[in-house]
Amino acid sequence: MVSSCHQLHIFFFPYMAHGHMIPIVDLAKLFALRGLKTTIITTCLNAPLISKTIQRTKDLGIDIDIQILKFPSVEAGLPEGCENLDSITSYDDGSLELIFKFLKATTLLQEPLEKLLQDCQPDCLVADLQFPWATDAADKFGIPRLVFKGTCFFSLCTLECIRLYEPHKKVTSDSEPFVLTNLPGDIKMTRKQLPDDLIQDFETDYSKLMKEIAESELRSFGIIVNSFYEVEPAYVDYYKKALGKRAWPIGPVSLCNGGIDDKAQRGKEASISENECLKWLDSKKRNSVIYICFGSMVNFSASQLMEIAKALEASGQEFIWVVRREKKNKKDEEDWLPKGFEERIERKGLIIRGWAPQVLILNHEAIGGFLTHCGWNSVLEAITAGKPMVTWPVFADHFYNEKLVSEVLQIGVSVGVKEWVAVHGDYVTTEAIEKAITELMVGKEAKEMRSRAKKLGEMATQAVEEGGSSYSNLSALVEEVRSHRHRP
Ligand code: UDP
Helix, strand or coil, X not given: XXXXXXXXXXXXXXXXXXXXXHHHHHHHHHHHHCXXXXXXXXXXXXXXXXXXXXXXXXXXXXXXXXXXXXXXXXXXXXXXXXXXXXXXXXXXXXXXXXXXXHHHHHHCCHHHHHHHHHHHCCCEEEEECCCCCHHHHHHCCCCCEEEXXXXXXXXXXXXXXXXXXXXXXXXXXXXXXXXXXXXXXXXXXXXXXXXXXXXXXXXXXXXXHHHHHHHHHHCCCEEEECCCHHHCHHHHHHHHHHCCCCEEECCCHHHHCCCHHHHHCCXXXXXXXXXXXXXXXXXXXXCCEEEEECCCCCCCCHHHHHHHHHHHHHHCCEEEEEECCCCCCCCCCCCCCCCCHHHHCCCCEEEEECCCCHHHHHCCCCEEEEEECCCHHHHHHHXXXXXXXXXXXXXXXXXXXXXXXXXXXXXXXXXXXXXXXXCCCCCCCHHHHHHHHHHHHCCHHHHHHHHHHHHHHHHHHHHHCCCCHHHHHHHHHHHHHHHHHCCC
16 A cells, blocks of 8 residues: 655656756756655766756755766767767767767666666656657656657647658658648748658668657657647647647746746856846846847857857847857957957947856846747747747757747747758858848837737746646646556
C-alpha cells in the first residue's frame, strides 16, 4: 500500500544547450513550487550554469537537487571540456556534423542514467526530446517518462503534417510554396525552409534520429510543451484531438522568474550588470528601443554582422544588440563593425558582447520590438513581455515559429529569409534589415502589432496564474503522475 501523502519525486534531464537547459530548469522550479521533490540531472561543466538559480530557490525555502553525470566528450571524439552545444556552435566550422557527434555522445549517458534511476527510484523522468533512449531507460524501472518539447504546438503540428501527408512532394521546385495539408489556417511553406534531411527520401542520421524521437514519444507517458493554450488554441486542439497526442501546455515557464535577479540570471553569466543595463534602458522613452539577439547557437559571419550594423545605423532607431563575440582587447579592430560605428552610435545603441539578461531587457517598457532568430524560447519570452518581432529564422524550428508569429498571431514583420541554413544562416542585406526594423518600430501597423502583442502578453500572465489554463494543466499532469504511481 502506497501512502497518498508520499512526496512525488521528479527527475529533469535537459539536453546540454542553453535553449534546452533554461526552460527545463524553470520547469523544475514550477514543479518544486507545487511541493514536489525535484532533481535536475546534468554534467560537471553544465552544473555552474544552474547553480545560481538553485541557490535562489533554496533561499525561498524550495529545494532543487542536482545529480551529476560524467559527459563522455573524449570517448565520443569531441574536444575535452566540450559539454555544451554553446562551445560547438562558437567554432567557425561549427556544423550540423559536429552537432550530431555531440548528440551521439549523449547516447552514452543512457547507462549512467539507468544507474541513477535504479538508485533513486524517482516517480517520473522528464527528459528532453533529444534523448529518445530515455524512454527505454525509464521503462526498465517502471518509471513514466515525459518528453519535454521546447517548441510550440504550431511547429509540432506542422512537422507532423509534413511527415504524414508529404505536401512538399506536390511541388516541382524548392521555392514553390505548398499548402500544409489538413493543418488549420492556409499555411504555406517552401522546401527551402526545411532541412534537406526532412524532405529527402533516403535515410540520413537526422531522419533516423527523428524516427527514434517519434517512436520514443509514442511509448512515453506524454509530452510537456512550453506554450499556453490561448496563444495557439487551434494548434493545441489539432495536436491533441486530430493527431491524438497526450500533451500538456504548461508555459510560459519563464514567468516563474519574478525578481530582477531571477529574470537576469538565466543561462550563462550576463556580460553586463543588471544595474548598468537597467540604467541605460531607464534613460530611454517608452517603446523606443529595438532589442536584437540571435539566441545561443546562431553564429553569423563578420560580413552578416556588418550588414546588421549598417541597417541599425541607417534606421536611426535606438537599440540593444547582442553579439556572440568577445572583445579580447580594447584596442582590437573588429572586422564586423563599420569604422567609427561605436563612437557614432554612442548614445543610441548598446552592444552587449557575449550574454545578455534577455528576459529582464524584454520586459522593460523602453523596448518596442525584438529582432529575433525565432528560437522558441525567445519568441515566447517576447510574447510574454508583449513585444512584437522582426523575424529572422535561421534553422531548427525557426521557420515554423516565424509563421506563427507573423501570419497566425500577426505580431511580426519578416525580414525575408528564404533558406534554412544550419547555424550560419541565409544571407540578409542591409536594405531588407533596415526596412523590417522600420516597419516594426514606426507607423500605424507597428502600433497595431504592438497592441496585439500586449494583449497576448496579458493572456500569458493569466495562463500561469491560479485557475489559468497552464496552471490547471500542470495540476492535472501532477495528478496523472500521482495516480500512475498508485496503479495496482
Ligand atoms: N538568452 C539569454 N541571453 C542571451 C542569449 C540567449 O538570456 O544573450 C536566452 C534566451 O532568453 C532564451 C535562450 O537563451 O531563453 C535561447 O533559447 P532560444 O530557443 O530562443 O534559442 P536557441 O539558443 O536555442 O537557438
